[in-house]
Amino acid sequence: xxxxxxxxxxxxxxxxxxxxxxxxxxxxxxxxxxxxxxxxxxxxxxxxxxxxxxxxxxxxxxxxxxxxxxxxxxxxxxxxxxxxxxxxxxxxxxxxxxxxxxxxxxxxxxxxxxxxxxxxxxxxxxxxxxxxxxxxxxxxxxxxxxxxxxxxxxxxxxxxxxxxxxxxxxxxxxxxxxxxxxxxxxxxxxxxxxxxxxxxxxxxxxxxxxxxxxxxxxxxxxxxxxxxxxxxxxxxxxxxxxxxxxxxxxxxxxxxxxxxxxxxxxxxxxxxxxxxxxxxx
Amino acid sequence: xxxxxxxxxxxxxxxxxxxxxxxxxxxxxxxxxxxxxxxxxxxxxxxxxxxxxxxxxxxxxxxxxxxxxxxxxxxxxxxxxxxxxxxxxxxxxxxxxxxxxxxxxxxxxxxxxxxxxxxxxxxxxxxxxxxxxxxxxxxxxxxxxxxxxxxxxxxxxxxxxxxxxxxxxxxxxxxxxxxxxxxxxxxxxxxxxxxxxxxxxxxxxxxxxxxxxxxxxxxxxxxxxxxxxxxxxxxxxxxxxxxxxxxxxxxxxxx
Numbered sequence: 001x002x003x004x005x006x007x008x009x010x011x012x013x014x015x016x017x018x019x020x021x022x023x024x025x026x027x028x029x030x031x032x033x034x035x036x037x038x039x040x041x042x043x044x045x046x047x048x049x050x051x052x053x054x055x056x057x058x059x060x061x062x063x064x065x066x067x068x069x070x071x072x073x074x075x076x077x078x079x080x081x082x083x084x085x086x087x088x089x090x091x092x093x094x095x096x097x098x099x100x101x102x103x104x105x106x107x108x109x110x111x112x113x114x115x116x117x118x119x120x121x122x123x124x125x126x127x128x129x130x131x132x133x134x135x136x137x138x139x140x141x142x143x144x145x146x147x148x149x150x151x152x153x154x155x156x157x158x159x160x161x162x163x164x165x166x167x168x169x170x171x172x173x174x175x176x177x178x179x180x181x182x183x184x185x186x187x188x189x190x191x192x193x194x195x196x197x198x199x200x201x202x203x204x205x206x207x208x209x210x211x212x213x214x215x216x217x218x219x220x221x222x223x224x225x226x227x228x229x230x231x232x233x234x235x236x237x238x239x240x241x242x243x244x245x246x247x248x249x250x251x252x253x254x255x256x257x258x259x260x261x262x263x264x265x266x267x268x269x270x271x272x273x274x275x276x277x278x279x280x281x
Numbered sequence: 282x283x284x285x286x287x288x289x290x291x292x293x294x295x296x297x298x299x300x301x302x303x304x305x306x307x308x309x310x311x312x313x314x315x316x317x318x319x320x321x322x323x324x325x326x327x328x329x330x331x332x333x334x335x336x337x338x339x340x341x342x343x344x345x346x347x348x349x350x351x352x353x354x355x356x357x358x359x360x361x362x363x364x365x366x367x368x369x370x371x372x373x374x375x376x377x378x379x380x381x382x383x384x385x386x387x388x389x390x391x392x393x394x395x396x397x398x399x400x401x402x403x404x405x406x407x408x409x410x411x412x413x414x415x416x417x418x419x420x421x422x423x424x425x426x427x428x429x430x431x432x433x434x435x436x437x438x439x440x441x442x443x444x445x446x447x448x449x450x451x452x453x454x455x456x457x458x459x460x461x462x463x464x465x466x467x468x469x470x471x472x473x474x475x476x477x478x479x480x481x482x483x484x485x486x487x488x489x490x491x492x493x494x495x496x497x498x499x500x501x502x503x504x505x506x507x508x509x510x511x512x513x514x515x516x517x518x519x520x521x522x523x524x525x526x527x528x529x530x531x532x533x534x535x536x
Contacts, residue, residue, distance in 0.1 A: 099343075164383075171380035171442070174336060175393045175449065176370035185392060190383035 032261075039258030042251040052221045052232075055246035062248065064256055066223040070232035071260075074138060074217060075207060077227065078145035083199055086150050090157025090195075095183055098162075107158060113151040121147050122212035130216055138224070138231030141217025148212060149202040156198025160191035193278040197271045204267035208260060210235040234260050286313035289353070289453055289483045290335060296348035297327075297334055304330045306507040307349075312453075317475060317484045319498035319515065321491060323530065327507040328487045332455050335485065336372045337365040353453075370397055373446035373454040378462050379438030381430035386413075386422050389430050389441055393449045408448050415481075416444035417474050436467025443474065447482070454478070456486040460493065472497050491531055495519050503527045 050063030089106075097103025121144050129140040164187050172182035188195070206212075217231040219240060224231055234256050241253035290312040297305035305327045312318050320328040330339075337358065339345040350357045358368055382389050390409045399405060409426070413419040418440040422433070430441055439459060446454050456475065460468040475484055476497050488494050494501050495515060502512040503524070511518060511527040522528045529535050 165380075167376060167378060167380050168382060170338065170341070171374075171376060172382070172392075173341060174338065174369055174374035174376075175445065176366050176368075176396050177392075178366055181396065186382050186384075 035254065035258045035261060038251075039254040039256075042255035043258070047252065047255055051223050055244065055249050062252065064234065064237055064252055066220065066232045067234045067237040067256065069223055070138075070217075070220065071207075071234040073225070073227075074141050074145060074213070074231060074233055075203060077138070077142035078149060078206060079199070079203060081142065081146035082149035082153055082202065085146075086153025086199075086202075087157055087195065089150070089154040091161060091183060091188075093154065093158040094161035095179070095187070107155070110151040110154050114155065116148075117211075118144075118148055118209050119211035119215075122215035125212065126215040135228075136216065136218035136230040138217050138227035138229065141213045141231055141233065142227070144212035144216045145206040145209065148206050148209065152202040152205060153195075153198055156201070157191070157195050160194030160198065161187055163194065164190040193274055197274045197278075200267050200271045200274070204264045204271065207264050207267070208235060210239050214239070286316070288312065289314040290485070291352040292331075292334075292349065293352065294349040295331075295334065295351060297330055297339070298346040298348075299330075300344045304507050305334065308509045310502060310509055310512050312483060312485060313500070314483050315479050315481075316499040317479050317486060317497050319494035319501045320485065320487045320504060321489075321494050321501060321530070322504035322510075323535070324489075326504040328504050329457055330507075331504065332457055332485060332487050334359075335453070335455055336369050336374055337363075338374070340365050370449055371451050371453070373449065373451040375439070375442050375446055375454060375456045375459050377458040379435055379442055381433065381438045381441055383431065384429070385427045386430050386433070386441060387426040390445050390448045393445050397449050412444040412448035413441075415447050415478070416440045417470065417477075418444055434467070436463050436470060439463060439467065439471060440474065443471070443478075447478070451482060453483045453485065456484065456488075458487055458489060461489060468493075491519075491533075503530060505530070 044061075046061040046063040047065075048063060048068060049065055050061060051066040052064070053060045053062035055062070089110075093103050093107050093110075097106070125140050125144040125147070129143060130136055133140075168186060168190065169182060172186045173179075177186075213233050213236050217233060217236075219236045220230045220232040222232075238253045238256050238260070241249040241256070244250065288311045292308050292310055295305060295308045296303060308331065320332060322328050333339055334347060334351060335353075335358075339347070347359045349359070351359050353368070353372070356363065382392060384392070387406075387409050390412055391405050394400075394405050394408055399408065410419065410423075413422065418437060421437060422428075422441075430438065433441060439462075443454075443459075459475075460471050463471065472493060475486065478484060479499075486494075486498065498515045500513065501515045501518040503510045503518065503522075503526070505526055511522055511524045513523070518527060519531050522531060
């Protein structure tokens with residue numbers, strides 16, 4: 001009797017969890033299917049080679065070249081800001097601040113910032129870098145993205161450095177190395193793959209962000225390399241194109257959404273592969 | 282053995298504290314040059330703690346305190362003026378577990394060389410080869426110097442660490458149970474190596490393995506509860522020790 005009851009419970013719980021997974025996977029598949037079916041047919045060479053054109057001109061094919069390039073510029077500048085800061089911050093937490101209370105506090109705050117809603121970052125940067133300067137600008141966008149990346153890179157760096165055994169540091173000390181020298185030459189070296197993975201995942205995390213850019217770099221109909229002016233980005237363009245009434249723009253939004261999803265997927269896959277490869281042996 | 286032997290390292294009334302706990306008690310002993318000196322004793326007797334005083338390894342940790350003197354080249358290395366970093370270039374250390382750095386075999390050795398200011402590539406290359414030959418590793422690795430050191434076996438890694446220590450030409454190398462993580466064949470290779478090395482460097486080795494101390498050391502010190510109980514020529518310690526505690530320990534009746 002008891003045994004049958006347990007078996008029944010097992011079946012119920014098992015079907016519930018399989019069902020829950022199924023629902024999740026169903027929507028994921030649905031989204032991907034929708035993206036591919038609607039986006040794939042709209043991908044053409046003009047998408048990458050032509051800038052925005054007025055949607056009413058049916059004979060002129062428009063594209064999103066400006067948005068792709070703007071997105072890359074914003075992401076690269078954000079990465080250039082966030083990587084050195086995150087690397088140094090994570091190094092402080094794992095090395096010099098390892099046994100200090102302040103280290104633990106910063107670490108905890110970084111954990112909280114990782115899950116901070118990105119729109120808050122957007123409005124914050126708007127208040128300090130857009131409003132006072134009087135114009136949306138590319139720098140503000142890059143800094144907003146950097147603020148989102150920073151805690152991710154800091155915490156990954158900290159964790160990766162802590163995985164490097166303490167005995168390696170002792171061994172380098174025993175050779176006559178200073179702490180600074182051995183951190184740079186030995187500890188960073190040992191954690192390099194892990195830190196690089198963290199940077200990739202941080203890039204993947206911000207590549208799909210719209211909210212922080214909407215308030216900062218905003219958008220631009222032209223290709224722009226001037227970081228003091230509004231800068232186009234894929235995510236904001238998708239947002240604007242998708243909510244426009246023009247079918248040509250909506251199709252382009254689908255194509256851009258597909259491309260950005262695939263790009264993020266690839267970044268995540270590389271990150272996962274690197275982790276597997278690094279910690280397999 | 283000559284009675285008048287040059288002294289490389291000497292302790293005078295050395296006390297060492299972890300916080301309030303006195304771990305090394307009032308030790309006065311002399312380490313002759315170009316000999317292998319073994320420190321033996323049961324777990325917790327302070328032999329590793331004593332060894333780590335000689336390259337000021339305890340400086341890395343809070344709440345540690347030295348008292349007394351450790352003389353090296355007639356200078357008290359415990360004094361505030363001594364630069365621990367420079368000291369460690371002259372007194373190397375090999376640990377219980379092999380500690381290859383996450384880089385290639387040659388880079389492992391080059392790292393120590395560049396710390397010492399030897400940055401010329403040709404000179405580094407010569408020194409790397411020399412060190413690997415001295416550590417009896419050259420024949421096994423000469424065709425894969427640029428491969429990651431983590432790919433070596435445990436015994437090879439330990440010999441690489443010894444080569445790394447040798448490359449900077451220290452006067453003393455401290456060994457902290459260098460074979461306790463190794464198989465018997467690797468162990469005998471390292472023991473053989475240590476016996477050969479004493480012509481160029483002085484060696485102080487902490488070991489749990491009494492047979493090892495008997496096989497490779499010239500003099501042996503027996504420590505118990507932080508005190509130096511007996512220090513003499515190895516044969517004497519293992520055959521006719523003066524102290525009863527020593528006799529009971531070396532005959533395996535306690536420890």
